[in-house]
Amino acid sequence: MSTPNTRRRFLAGLPAIGLLAVHAAEEPALQDIVFGSCLDTHDHPMLDRTLTLPRDLFIFMGDNIYADKGGIPMMQEKYALLKNSRFFQGLKNKPLLATWDDHDFGENDGGGSYPHKKEAQVEFWNWLDEPAASPRRQQEGVYHAQTFGPAGRRMQVVMLDTRYFRSALKKVPKDKAMLGGAFVPTDDAAATMLGAAQWSWLAQVLKQPAELRLIVSSIQFAPEVHGGECWANMPHEQQRLLKLLQGHTAVILSGDRHWCEFSHNGVFDFTTSSMTQKHPRGTPTPNKNRCVPTTYHLPNVGHLHIDWAAATITVKVLSEDGATKIEQTLPFRELQIS
Numbered sequence: 001m002s003t004p005n006t007r008r009r010f011l012a013g014l015p016a017i018g019l020l021a022v023h024a025a026e027e028p029a030l031q032d033i034v035f036g037s038c039l040d041t042h043d044h045p046m047l048d049r050t051l052t053l054p055r056d057l058f059i060f061m062g063d064n065i066y067a068d069k070g071g072i073p074m075m076q077e078k079y080a081l082l083k084n085s086r087f088f089q090g091l092k093n094k095p096l097l098a099t100w101d102d103h104d105f106g107e108n109d110g111g112g113s114y115p116h117k118k119e120a121q122v123e124f125w126n127w128l129d130e131p132a133a134s135p136r137r138q139q140e141g142v143y144h145a146q147t148f149g150p151a152g153r154r155m156q157v158v159m160l161d162t163r164y165f166r167s168a169l170k171k172v173p174k175d176k177a178m179l180g181g182a183f184v185p186t187d188d189a190a191a192t193m194l195g196a197a198q199w200s201w202l203a204q205v206l207k208q209p210a211e212l213r214l215i216v217s218s219i220q221f222a223p224e225v226h227g228g229e230c231w232a233n234m235p236h237e238q239q240r241l242l243k244l245l246q247g248h249t250a251v252i253l254s255g256d257r258h259w260c261e262f263s264h265n266g267v268f269d270f271t272t273s274s275m276t277q278k279h280p281r282g283t284p285t286p287n288k289n290r291c292v293p294t295t296y297h298l299p300n301v302g303h304l305h306i307d308w309a310a311a312t313i314t315v316k317v318l319s320e321d322g323a324t325k326i327e328q329t330l331p332f333r334e335l336q337i338s
Contacts, residue, residue: 029153029308030056036301037061037101037218037255038274042085045320046275046299051090053303053318057148058091059157061255062101062218063274064127068108072119075106079127099142099159100124101218101256102229109229111166112195121164140164143198145205153308156210158202160217165195169233178227180285185225185233193237203244212306212313212332213250215241215267220254222269226285229256242266245337251313253302259284260300260317262328264291267337270315270328272302296325 032054039047040063050058065078082088102110106120114120118140125137136144141164147156170186178184194202206213215221220230221238231238245267255273261284263269268291279297296317305314313335317326 027148027150028056029149029306030155031306031308033057033059033214033304033306034301035059035061035216035253035304036272036275038063038103038258039082039276040066040274041276042082042087044276044299046301047085047087049318049320049322050275050301051087052322053301054305055094057094057157058096059159059214059216059253060096060098061216061253061272062099063103063255064098064100066103068103068106068110072106072116072123075104075120075123079123083127095148097144097146097157097159097216098124098128099161099216099218100163102163105163109169111163111168113168114163117164139197141195141198143194143201145208147208147210151209152211154210154212155306156205156208156213158205158213158215160194160202160215161198162193162218165198166193167191167234169229178225178285179283180227181229183227183229183233185235189236191234191237193231193234199240206244206248211249212335213245213248214304215245215250215252217252217254217269219256220263220269220271221252222263222265222267222289223261223271223285223287224265224289226287228285242337248337249332249335250337251315251335253304258297260296260302260326261287261290262292262315262326263287263289265289268330268335270302270304272300272317275299275301292326292328294326300325 034053034055067075067078102108107114141161143161145158149155169183171182172184225232252269254271258274258279260272282297284295300317303316311332314329316324319325
């Protein structure tokens with residue numbers, strides 16, 4: 001029989017996928033979380049750099065593969081390449097969590113009307129070796145949550161699915177489009193970002209005890225409308241999430257844009273993207289909610305360090321050479337949603 005200490009080390013070394021019941025009280029608190037999005041290749045210097053960072057958890061925030069033009073066969077091929085890559089294999093010694101965005105969902109800018117979303121969900125969980133009997137495979141959508149650490153230092157990570165149930169976005173003609181695209185806010189209160197089942201689930205998940213919460217959204221939450229996909233295109237849903245988060249100490253992590261920026265609009269939103277691509281325009285869209293003036297447009301990854309004793313978080317955007325390009329340190333009290 002293994003000793004308690006051996007068991008703790010064994011559990012901490014397993015990915016945060018599958019049905020293993022990891023007892024948070026037996027785990028050390030999370031200190032270093034690495035997060036990234038938008039991988040159009042499985043072999044890149046940024047991926048190699050990522051493996052050198054201090055890490056208790058890695059989060060895939062979406063566009064983990066680009067398979068929106070070749071159907072399910074291309075999706076299977078791309079997932080296999082990623083799964084067998086040096087990068088993914090190097091991550092498996094620690095917990096990892098993942099959600100998807102449009103390119104790994106299977107349709108560019110796709111939402112609830114995508115006809116092959118059920119098949120895409122099967123391939124997503126196959127990539128992560130989710131057991132066949134897992135409840136995650138039985139539900140519609142890939143949303144899930146997990147809490148790490150002992151009482152007093154509990155971190156809840158909530159992985160949202162902004163694709164499976166999402167209503168069609170409102171779009172204007174190209175001659176009226178903004179710099180970032182043609183999507184604009186809707187006044188249709190029936191339009192949904194998460195869908196009824198996921199909203200109900202989220203309300204229950206947020207009742208679970210945690211001292212700090214990470215909400216992972218594949219698309220940006222806090223920036224103002226910019227023409228691309230973002231929560232601001234459904235302002236009623238944006239306000240719904242803010243209301244649900246009231247009283248919690250929480251931040252949002254997001255990807256999608258192929259550049260990095262830190263924003264605040266009722267909640268801090270740290271956007272890191274892309275891990276393997278340079279933004280072709282190199283110019284950010286306007287964002288009055290940007291809380292750090294710097295943006296970054298070359299391959300990058302995000303790193304979040306939690307200092308539980310000081311009750312602070314430090315979030316950084318790191319480049320291929322490990323240099324810090326954007327950084328912000330915040331006390332827990334400033335993360336409380338009012």
